[in-house]
Amino acid sequence: MTPDASALLRWYDTHRRILPWRSLPGQRPDPYAVWLSEIMLQQTTVKAVIDYYNRFLTHYPTVQGLANAPLEDVLHLWAGLGYYARARNLHACARRASELGGFPETVDALLTLPGIGAYTARAIAAIAFGQPVVPVDGNVERVTARLYAMEDPLPASRSRIAQQAAHLNADAEAQARPSDFAQALFDLGATICTPRAPSCLTCPWRTSCIGQSRGIAASLPVKAPKQARPVRYGAHFVLRDGKGNVLLRQRPPKGLLGGMDECPGTEWRSTRWAEEDALSHAPFLTQWQDRGTVTHVFTHFTLHLTVYEATLPAGHNAGINQSFGTFRPAERAALSGVMKKCLLRADQDVETT
DNA sequence: TATTCGTGGGG
DNA sequence: TCCCCAAGAAT
Numbered sequence: 001m002t003p004d005a006s007a008l009l010r011w012y013d014t015h016r017r018i019l020p021w022r023s024l025p026g027q028r029p030d031p032y033a034v035w036l037s038e039i040m041l042q043q044t045t046v047k048a049v050i051d052y053y054n055r056f057l058t059h060y061p062t063v064q065g066l067a068n069a070p071l072e073d074v075l076h077l078w079a080g081l082g083y084y085a086r087a088r089n090l091h092a093c094a095r096r097a098s099e100l101g102g103f104p105e106t107v108d109a110l111l112t113l114p115g116i117g118a119y120t121a122r123a124i125a126a127i128a129f130g131q132p133v134v135p136v137d138g139n140v141e142r143v144t145a146r147l148y149a150m151e152d153p154l155p156a157s158r159s160r161i162a163q164q165a166a167h168l169n170a171d172a173e174a175q176a177r178p179s180d181f182a183q184a185l186f187d188l189g190a191t192i193c194t195p196r197a198p199s200c201l202t203c204p205w206r207t208s209c210i211g212q213s214r215g216i217a218a219s220l221p222v223k224a225p226k227q228a229r230p231v232r233y234g235a236h237f238v239l240r241d242g243k244g245n246v247l248l249r250q251r252p253p254k255g256l257l258g259g260m261d262e263c264p265g266t267e268w269r270s271t272r273w274a275e276e277d278a279l280s281h282a283p284f285l286t287q288w289q290d291r292g293t294v295t296h297v298f299t300h301f302t303l304h305l306t307v308y309e310a311t312l313p314a315g316h317n318a319g320i321n322q323s324f325g326t327f328r329p330a331e332r333a334a335l336s337g338v339m340k341k342c343l344l345r346a347d348q349d350v351e352t353t
Numbered sequence: 354t355a356t357t358c359g360t361g362g363g364g
Numbered sequence: 365t366c367c368c369c370a371a372g373a374a375t
Binding site for chain 2 (some may be wrong): 043044045047048079080081082083085086155156196255257258296297298299300337338
Binding site (some may be wrong): 114 | 368370372
């Protein structure tokens, strides 16, 4: 028993969101633009993505342009958006697609490309190529769980929910408009079937929603309890050369903030650093100013960083081991959010925390 | 199956 | 203030 696809599509025709990566009704979107937006939108809000999306399209109007760019430039343009493996995979995927002469049109072929998983493959197939598949993201998961009153907790219930969701497009109306149907599900989840306080009264699917009829829609999907976020500590050193440059090094190519630039600093460990201990990791022996601390919350741990700042006396950079990095203008670097906070902290008065 | 992997905004 | 979460993928 599937809900009324026609009702959802009528609602979508009136209420659909206008977004920069969406083509006008009846027009085929550029697969490159669809792919780019889908990668950026993974675990990221529409509001946060829009500016980045526009900047990428300006710098790289085609997949070939992106494929030919140095990874460093891509990371610089991605800096601040988070989940930097996406940027590395974006670059690798652009090269593959460029070699192939474009993006493949089937789910199975799309799945072989870096950074494209079960959701994104179906999103691209449906939106860019009109394949009748249902991309199951957080929105569709929530809509489905409520529609069928599925009370088993995530993430264990994920595959069962996806199985149900795969049939949402069974109606002929949905089969005829795969791109609109997929995006209608997104918009329904984003504007009506919201995580908290869903607007069931105006929902085009309210009459067939079991969660609504049982009065439990807002409580779905049930989620398993999360575990506590550990705390880590570190110290970083903002060293300027007096010519507008900052000492920066590149993090290892994989893992946390992989490939991004950072000021040299200590390891991030579970115990606090004594000042003397932290200073022993400084790139240069000088009078370091304690600029206070920066707190940054990652998905799986909270980080407290002490920021030290100093300006290099003229003509002393020869004594700095190159493992600490090179002096570069910060504007040209690929700086993560937490490292931007450190540089900002170095410029502030300590008391203004 | 469970972890790792960012960041900013909203309630 | 704190907690939740957002068009998930890779390992």
